Amino acid sequence: MDRSAKSIVALTGAGISVESGIPTFRGPDGLWQGHDPHQLATPLAFARDPELVWRFYEWRRGLVAASQPNNAHHVLVEIEETLSPLTIITQNVDGYHIEAGSENVIELHGSLWRLKCTHCSQRWEDRRHPLPDLPARCPSCNALARPDVVWFGETLDPHNLNAAYKQTQQSSIFLSIGTSSVVHPAAELPLLARQHGAYTIEINPENTPISGFMDEVIRGSAADELGRWWKEDYPKLLDTD
Numbered sequence: 001m002d003r004s005a006k007s008i009v010a011l012t013g014a015g016i017s018v019e020s021g022i023p024t025f026r027g028p029d030g031l032w033q034g035h036d037p038h039q040l041a042t043p044l045a046f047a048r049d050p051e052l053v054w055r056f057y058e059w060r061r062g063l064v065a066a067s068q069p070n071n072a073h074h075v076l077v078e079i080e081e082t083l084s085p086l087t088i089i090t091q092n093v094d095g096y097h098i099e100a101g102s103e104n105v106i107e108l109h110g111s112l113w114r115l116k117c118t119h120c121s122q123r124w125e126d127r128r129h130p131l132p133d134l135p136a137r138c139p140s141c142n143a144l145a146r147p148d149v150v151w152f153g154e155t156l157d158p159h160n161l162n163a164a165y166k167q168t169q170q171s172s173i174f175l176s177i178g179t180s181s182v183v184h185p186a187a188e189l190p191l192l193a194r195q196h197g198a199y200t201i202e203i204n205p206e207n208t209p210i211s212g213f214m215d216e217v218i219r220g221s222a223a224d225e226l227g228r229w230w231k232e233d234y235p236k237l238l239d240t241d
């Protein structure tokens with residue numbers, strides 16, 4: 001590896017927030033009041049029953065508000081403070097990277113803490129929990145408001161996506177942390193990074209569709225393994241050409 005080129009991109013998914021107590025959508029703990037979150041986080045579900053979808057988001061906002069970023073989020077802040085540049089591309093909507101103090105963050109799927117009008121498309125931040133009225137309404141035109149997140153079946157903001165592609169192609173180390181790599185297009189980013197010559201590492205307790213294509217796979221939790229990688233493995237990467 002070229003010692004002078006050490007720009008790091010970290011792609012993060014729901015797994016990085018598991019140790020903050022925020023469940024992923026998968027597995028036995030993934031159901032909310034008997035509903036599969038993959039079925040609720042959709043435009044169709046919101047069109048059918050906006051109040052139900054809002055109650056799901058209120059629950060998620062409450063969980064996130066009651067907890068905080070964990071060691072993995074803090075290690076990424078430390079990496080950014082030590083090395084420049086580091087870019088975080090996150091699929092998470094919990095806002096924990098920004099809360100922890102990371103500055104260079106692309107929130108691909110939006111944020112639980114922003115709302116968007118379904119009529120005039122105005123966006124605004126609202127961190128109150130609980131929200132006073134559900135479903136929430138637009139302060140400008142009083143139309144129905146929705147969480148400013150990207151739901152299954154919706155397209156990503158092209159500006160964010162282009163920024164993610166650009167950073168990925170320029171990275172020399174690409175970390176894929178706590179993501180199942182089945183949600184596209186984020187799942188393609190580690191492969192794109194590798195095609196462009198990055199050293200690619202996956203940190204996940206479980207196998208994923210991209211595991212076999214990575215230069216290195218670290219099986220374990222993000223909170224434990226990212227800090228260990230940064231202290232022990234990263235310096236060794238700089239010593240090899």
Ligand code: NAD
Nearest residue numbers: 013014015017024025091092093094178179180206221222
């Ligand atoms: P996902 O596709 O990001 O998969 C979660 C991954 O985390 C799995 O591969 C799992 O093996 C891994 N994992 C579990 N515990 C871990 C740990 N301790 N350390 C590292 N990895 C761990 O997530 P999903 O739940 O299918 O969510 C799909 C989409 O829903 C996400 O892309 C996101 O937009 C949204 N979501 C966000 C949050 C959040 O903001 N915290 C939580 C759930 C879902």
Ligand code: ZN
Nearest residue numbers: 117120138141
């Ligand atoms: Zn409006």
